[in-house]
Amino acid sequence: MSEDEISQKEQLARLARLARLRVGTGDSADFAAMAAWFEKIKTIDTQGIEPMTNPREENARLREDRVDDGDVRDALLANAPETQHGFFVVPKVIE
Amino acid sequence: MTHPCDLSLVEMSERLACGDLCPVALTEEALRRAEENKHLNAFVTLNKEGALEQAEQSRKLIKEGKMRALEGIPLAYKDMFCTKGLRTTAGSRMLENFVPPYSAHVVKLLEGEGAICIGKCNQDEFAMGSASITGFGGAVVNPLSDQAGKDQTGKDQAGKDKAGKQLSAGGSSGGSAAAVAAGIVPAALGTDTGGSVRQPAAFTGCVGVKPTYGRCSRFGIVAYASSLDQAGVFARSVQDAFAVLHHMMGYDERDMTSVDSYRGEKVNPDMNFGILLPSLDVVEKYPAISEWLKGMEMLLGKKSVEKNMIAGERYKTKDVNLQNLESGALEAYYIIATAEASSNLARYDGVRYTHRSTHRSTALKENNIDELISGSRSEGFGSEVRRRILMGTHVLSSGYYDAIYVQAQKMRRILKGIFEKMFETYDIILSPVTPTTAFTLEEAKNFSPQAMYLQDFFTVQASLAGLPCLSMPFVKDANGLPIGLQLIAPAFQEERLLAAASHVEKIIGYKP
Numbered sequence: 001m002s003e004d005e006i007s008q009k010e011q012l013a014r015l016a017r018l019a020r021l022r023v024g025t026g027d028s029a030d031f032a033a034m035a036a037w038f039e040k041i042k043t044i045d046t047q048g049i050e051p052m053t054n055p056r057e058e059n060a061r062l063r064e065d066r067v068d069d070g071d072v073r074d075a076l077l078a079n080a081p082e083t084q085h086g087f088f089v090v091p092k093v094i095e
Numbered sequence: 096m097t098h099p100c101d102l103s104l105v106e107m108s109e110r111l112a113c114g115d116l117c118p119v120a121l122t123e124e125a126l127r128r129a130e131e132n133k134h135l136n137a138f139v140t141l142n143k144e145g146a147l148e149q150a151e152q153s154r155k156l157i158k159e160g161k162m163r164a165l166e167g168i169p170l171a172y173k174d175m176f177c178t179k180g181l182r183t184t185a186g187s188r189m190l191e192n193f194v195p196p197y198s199a200h201v202v203k204l205l206e207g208e209g210a211i212c213i214g215k216c217n218q219d220e221f222a223m224g225s226a227s228i229t230g231f232g233g234a235v236v237n238p239l240s241d242q243a244g245k246d247q248t249g250k251d252q253a254g255k256d257k258a259g260k261q262l263s264a265g266g267s268s269g270g271s272a273a274a275v276a277a278g279i280v281p282a283a284l285g286t287d288t289g290g291s292v293r294q295p296a297a298f299t300g301c302v303g304v305k306p307t308y309g310r311c312s313r314f315g316i317v318a319y320a321s322s323l324d325q326a327g328v329f330a331r332s333v334q335d336a337f338a339v340l341h342h343m344m345g346y347d348e349r350d351m352t353s354v355d356s357y358r359g360e361k362v363n364p365d366m367n368f369g370i371l372l373p374s375l376d377v378v379e380k381y382p383a384i385s386e387w388l389k390g391m392e393m394l395l396g397k398k399s400v401e402k403n404m405i406a407g408e409r410y411k412t413k414d415v416n417l418q419n420l421e422s423g424a425l426e427a428y429y430i431i432a433t434a435e436a437s438s439n440l441a442r443y444d445g446v447r448y449t450h451r452s453t454h455r456s457t458a459l460k461e462n463n464i465d466e467l468i469s470g471s472r473s474e475g476f477g478s479e480v481r482r483r484i485l486m487g488t489h490v491l492s493s494g495y496y497d498a499i500y501v502q503a504q505k506m507r508r509i510l511k512g513i514f515e516k517m518f519e520t521y522d523i524i525l526s527p528v529t530p531t532t533a534f535t536l537e538e539a540k541n542f543s544p545q546a547m548y549l550q551d552f553f554t555v556q557a558s559l560a561g562l563p564c565l566s567m568p569f570v571k572d573a574n575g576l577p578i579g580l581q582l583i584a585p586a587f588q589e590e591r592l593l594a595a596a597s598h599v600e601k602i603i604g605y606k607p
Contacts, residue, residue, distance in 0.1 A: 022473040051504030055308040055561025056352040063348035075196035079448035
């Protein structure tokens with residue numbers, strides 16, 4: 001393996017950890033090709049341009065802060081893979 | 096006599112009103128057609144009981160003279176729209192058993208007008224794709240597959256490479272497009288993030304409309320890329336598409352980007368069309384594009400085409416670089432869409448409402464929540480979704496955030512500015528929808544990811560700028576497959592889009 005390939009593999013492993021995904025052997029080549037393609041955006045002259053986050057960035061409006069639903073615990077829990085006493089069940093995270 | 100499912104939505108409505116057509120019988124016919132066309136794989140879930148219940152209610156209301164705007168009209172929704180009590184999968188194993196406790200805002204609006212939901216349509220997983228092949232339910236088949244490359248008697252024609260092959264319905268809203276094209280429903284909902292309504296419409300010969308970003312509430316639509324996602328409509332005519340869209344628009348306080356109620360604006364009937372072909376070598380490279388250009392000459396006349404071409408060398412406004420439309424738009428779109436997807440899809444953790452790793456007992460024993468989450472995500476997501484999450488995580492990570500992600504957002508503003516400039520001269524912009532006509536499913540499965548992304552070549556620009564746009568059948572290729580025409584209007588000018596598309600529809604004599 002070349003140094004480039006090793007660093008790509010390490011980079012992919014780091015991203016997979018961040019995104020909580022497991023990656024297979026085929027993912028590495030795809031990733032390198034896509035990352036190289038994305039690099040092309042750097043060549044565009046954007047000096048003095050503000051980033052645009054949303055087509056409606058200027059006029060987004062907020063609603064009044066009030067409760068308009070609620071009492072739906074059971075309906076929401078109904079889709080959970082495992083529940084107990086009205087809670088989601090996860091592995092123990094506190095020692 | 097025309098089969099009731101083949102009627103236009105407007106005719107259906109008229110016949111339902113005068114009692115010529117019974118909503119229950121119509122719904123039964125639509126469900127029967129869905130069963131007959133099972134080979135198209137257009138549906139993930141059929142809503143038989145629910146639809147018949149709704150139809151019964153419609154029958155009662157019509158009898159009582161209380162008919163609403165879409166009373167008794169059978170519709171189908173892409174499986175991205177949450178439907179209360181009816182499974183909503185987004186085409187993903189991750190949501191295979193998800194039954195939403197509420198409906199999407201637009202679904203509620205249509206229900207409130209009496210529309211009937213006959214089922215949920217197949218799609219690419221989480222709307223990521225251009226062929227409707229990545230969904231866990233398998234590939235959608237284009238209803239035009241049977242006609243491609245055949246002569247009038249139905250025989251395969253020599254030299255027609257697509258004869259006898261299964262074609263893609265496009266993606267990601269391929270199931271909705273197929274359901275409309277096959278005459279199962281007069282209209283269906285899709286979602287369009289970078290072309291997911293317009294491209295399948297072009298592939299299947301339907302009309303597909305995506306309104307301005309903010310026109311329809313995104314509440315209850317499974318999120319892919321929030322600054323780009325919009326609901327859209329498929330139908331067999333421009334009039335039918337807008338007949339549904341008109342009832343979906345309006346402010347919803349649960350989506351802060353949605354805008355006030357829709358007010359139709361006056362439209363000047365004399366419209367100035369600008370033609371956008373980012374570069375002329377595209378015309379030579381893709382046969383469908385040269386056919387498209389010939390069609391343009393027939394539509395507007397050769398002289399007007401030359402005069403109104405806003406492409407390449409001819410467009411010389413100083414601060415607008417047209418080349419940006421082709422070289423940067425696709426990258427900018429995929430950078431922004433994957434970044435937003437990586438964030439939106441973080442909610443699927445195997446804990447709250449999603450697929451949970453079957454190895455969970457081991458994970459639980461090991462007390463390892465990270466293992467539980469990454470195991471569930473790796474099993475629940477398909478390869479294209481995993482790829483986009485990884486790429487999105489990449490562009491948002493330190494060292495790339497400013498150089499790639501923010502750079503793409505700056506590119507987005509440049510693009511918006513280019514459109515604003517173009518709309519100073521032109522009322523409507525015309526362009527192709529896709530570089531090719533429908534490819535075969537076999538071809539689709541062998542495309543590299545980037546080859547597939549090229550399908551969005553003409554559609555991402557309007558998405559990035561948040562503009563209303565529409566795809567309609569225009570001319571045909573050598574296999575007899577439809578080539579679409581895209582119309583783009585300035586933000587919130589849906590009425591102008593409707594007027595322009597109706598005008599074109601009249602000229603080319605397209606009959607639903």
